Amino acid sequence: MSRSREGHVQFRIQPGGHLTGDLRVPGDKSISHRAVMLAALAEGTTEVQGFLEGEDALATLAALRAMGVPIRGPERGRLVIEGRGLHGLRPPLGPLYLGNSGTSMRLLCGLLAGQRFDSTLTGDASLSRRPMQRVTAPLSRMGAQLETGEAGTAPLHIKGGQPLHGIHYEMPIASAQVKSCLLLAGLYARGETCVIEPAPTRDHTERMLMAFGYELRCQDGCVCLSGQRRLHGVSLLTVPADISSATFFLVGASIAPGSDLRLTEVGLNPTRTGAIVILRRMGADIDVLNERTVAGEPVADLRVRHAALHGTHITPDLVPAAIDEFPALFVAAACAEGETLLQGAEELRVKETDRITAMAAGLQALGIIVEPRSDGIRIVGGAPKGGRVRALGDHRVAMAFAMAALRADAEIVIDDSRNVATSFPGFVELAAGAGLGIRSEVMDEQP
Numbered sequence: 001m002s003r004s005r006e007g008h009v010q011f012r013i014q015p016g017g018h019l020t021g022d023l024r025v026p027g028d029k030s031i032s033h034r035a036v037m038l039a040a041l042a043e044g045t046t047e048v049q050g051f052l053e054g055e056d057a058l059a060t061l062a063a064l065r066a067m068g069v070p071i072r073g074p075e076r077g078r079l080v081i082e083g084r085g086l087h088g089l090r091p092p093l094g095p096l097y098l099g100n101s102g103t104s105m106r107l108l109c110g111l112l113a114g115q116r117f118d119s120t121l122t123g124d125a126s127l128s129r130r131p132m133q134r135v136t137a138p139l140s141r142m143g144a145q146l147e148t149g150e151a152g153t154a155p156l157h158i159k160g161g162q163p164l165h166g167i168h169y170e171m172p173i174a175s176a177q178v179k180s181c182l183l184l185a186g187l188y189a190r191g192e193t194c195v196i197e198p199a200p201t202r203d204h205t206e207r208m209l210m211a212f213g214y215e216l217r218c219q220d221g222c223v224c225l226s227g228q229r230r231l232h233g234v235s236l237l238t239v240p241a242d243i244s245s246a247t248f249f250l251v252g253a254s255i256a257p258g259s260d261l262r263l264t265e266v267g268l269n270p271t272r273t274g275a276i277v278i279l280r281r282m283g284a285d286i287d288v289l290n291e292r293t294v295a296g297e298p299v300a301d302l303r304v305r306h307a308a309l310h311g312t313h314i315t316p317d318l319v320p321a322a323i324d325e326f327p328a329l330f331v332a333a334a335c336a337e338g339e340t341l342l343q344g345a346e347e348l349r350v351k352e353t354d355r356i357t358a359m360a361a362g363l364q365a366l367g368i369i370v371e372p373r374s375d376g377i378r379i380v381g382g383a384p385k386g387g388r389v390r391a392l393g394d395h396r397v398a399m400a401f402a403m404a405a406l407r408a409d410a411e412i413v414i415d416d417s418r419n420v421a422t423s424f425p426g427f428v429e430l431a432a433g434a435g436l437g438i439r440s441e442v443m444d445e446q447p
Contacts, residue, residue, distance in 0.1 A: 008444070009418040011398060011428070013405035014437030015386060018258035018306070021434055025246050027052040027077060027239035028267045029423050031297065033060050033103050034180070034208045035237055037111060040069040041187070042083035042212050044233025051077045051239055055422040056101035063108060066092040083233050086187060091117035095155065098123045100352060100393075100422050103177055106135050109156055110181035113144035114188025117160040126352055126393055126419075128154045135181045138169045142185055142193070166191035166227060173347065174320045176201035176271075179223065183209070183216075189227040197221045199320045202271040207296040211237065240267030240299045245424050247275045247325040248399045252436065253304040254284045255335040256406035261434065263302040270298070274322025278329055282309040282336055309336035311381055316344025323347055327400035330359045333379040334368045335407045342376035352394040352419070362389035362401055366408065386410025395419040399427060402438055 027050040037060065039046035051057065053074050061079075065071055068090035073079040098104040098121060105121050109132070112119045122128070133152040140146065145159035166189045171178055179195045183205055186193030198221075206218055209225070213232040216225040246263045253259035268276075268288070276286055285307040291300040309332055314322075319342075322329065326348055333340035348355040360372040365387045369380035384404045391398035391414050398417040405412040417440070420427050428440045 008442060009416070010441045010443050011402055011414040011417045012439050012441060013402050013412045013414070015405055015408040015410055015412070017406055017435050017437050018256040019249060019253045019261045019406070019434045019436065020259060022262045022264060023249070023430055023434055024264045025241045025249070025266070025430070026054065026424060026426070028242040029054065029057055029244070030103065030176070030202060030204050031208070031239045031267065032057040033107060034204050035239060036061055036064060036079065036081060037107060037184070038208050038212050038231055039081040039083055039233065039237070040064045040089070041086050041111070042231035042233045043085045044083055046081045046083060046233040046237060047235060048079040048081065048237050048239065049077055051079050052242065052423070053077060054425050055099055056104060059098045059101045060104045060108070063096040063098065063104065066096060083231070086231070087116070089115055092119060095120040095122045098127065100124050100127050100419055102127060102130050102352070105132070105154060105156065106177040106181050107184060109135050109146070109158065110139065110184035112158045113139050113142070113146070113162070113185045114164055115160045119158045119160065121154060121156040121158070123154050131350055132156060134173070134175065134178050138167065138178070138182055139185055141167050141169070142182075142189055144185065164189035164227070166193040168194040168196070170196040171198060174199040174201050175347070176205070180205040183223065183225060186225050186227050192224055192226050194222055194224040199317065200271055201320050202269060204269065204297075211296050238294045240294055240297055241265045243267050243269070243272050243275070244324045246302065247328045248403055249434065250275065250279060250284070250286060250302065250304050251328045251332045252403035252406055254279060254307055254309060254332060255403070257306050259304070259306045261304050263304070265299055266302050268298045268300050271321055274318050274320070275325035275329060278312065278314055278318060278322055279332060281312045282332060283307050284309060311336050311338035311340040311379070314340065314342040319345045319347070324396065327355055327359055327396040328403065330363065330377065330379060331400045331404045334363050334366070334381060334384055334404065336381040338381055340379045340381065344375055346375045353392040353397065355394065355397065358390070358392050358394060358397050359400070362397065365389050366404060366412070384408045386412055388413045388415065391416045393419050395423050399424065402431065402436065406436065
């Protein structure tokens with residue numbers, strides 16, 4: 001498939017149906033990124049299983065290979081990474097292209113700030129519009145030298161050989177990517193690096209650092225580490241199934257009468273379970289089964305059955321633990337009885353697209369009453385109609401609207417859905433196998 005045709009993928013979903021069976025969604029994207037980065041910086045060999053073979057995580061993998069890290073795989077989610085140590089990376093031959101992956105760009109920015117060589121990070125048109133000052137500003141305070149585009153966006157040019165020093169940084173906005181970027185830079189810094197969060201965010205980086213034998217302190221919203229120590233390879237590191245990917249099916253089964261679905265080996269990190277909390281507040285029937293711990297991360301199976309949902313008020317304190325799941329939650333709200341109000345979610349406006357605007361436009365096209373706000377949205381539940389919506393290249397928007405068809409009265413067509421492969425390869429096949437009437441088509445021209 002040519003690159004030009006790749007941009008014109010369209011989903012067509014027949015109305016109605018329900019979701020049943022047992023399925024495992026792909027590995028957690030956030031954990032996959034961090035596993036391969038830290039394995040590359042460790043001393044010794046690390047085997048990773050459950051790695052997400054989506055475009056975002058593969059972009060991180062390609063960048064590490066370009067810097068001389070020997071990596072075997074991925075083969076069915078399995079990788080073997082020969083760590084080079086903190087100072088064993090080699091200069092890449094050219095710019096490191098990261099596609100649509102904001103996680104890759106922001107985390108690698110911190111990692112590369114401590115290297116001895118210059119580097120440049122680039123991305124696609126969508127990533128090149130996303131703000132990077134939130135990482136470049138604190139990195140500069142640590143002694144890093146970086147240049148961005150005029151609007152503070154990619155490409156990012158990072159000058160190597162700069163001595164870094166630890167800082168105490170109070171984040172103005174809760175962001176796991178900013179926190180992780182600074183902790184990675186802190187590995188190379190003299191002294192102690194501390195990041196203070198205004199609200200809890202996902203702590204995969206902290207858990208992963210400890211899995212690789214690195215000491216850090218976490219207390220009262222503050223994470224600290226001392227630089228210039230060693231990471232040690234892990235014999236086997238298992239990546240759990242992605243809660244963000246599972247949420248589409250939690251919503252789909254909740255809104256579709258007759259649904260009874262079991263999602264296996266889902267990561268239930270307490271900083272990531274906001275979607276389950278919100279759905280249960282709306283009346284969802286979700287059981288957590290077979291709880292256990294895998295590579296320092298809590299994991300369980302989730303059984304979800306259809307339930308009559310009702311609207312709810314989503315307050316700012318719930319936002320960080322559900323930030324990536326809101327497109328799916330908006331569909332749940334659209335199918336619920338009554339009104340749902342979200343506040344304190346300005347971060348949604350600077351994702352792969354402005355997700356508040358994109359979801360509001362799509363829901364309106366399906367006949368739902370919505371009121372987008374600067375920091376959230378108001379949704380009046382009802383019965384979605386069929387129609388045509390645009391995903392605007394945002395994978396989560398596309399998958400969210402696909403689930404809306406379970407309650408629609410006619411076919412839903414979703415344009416510009418190619419980027420679903422960035423986080424959920426095989427989504428169409430897995431969803432169809434569970435009962436969603438979905439097919440994917442490649443269009444000759446942009447609709």
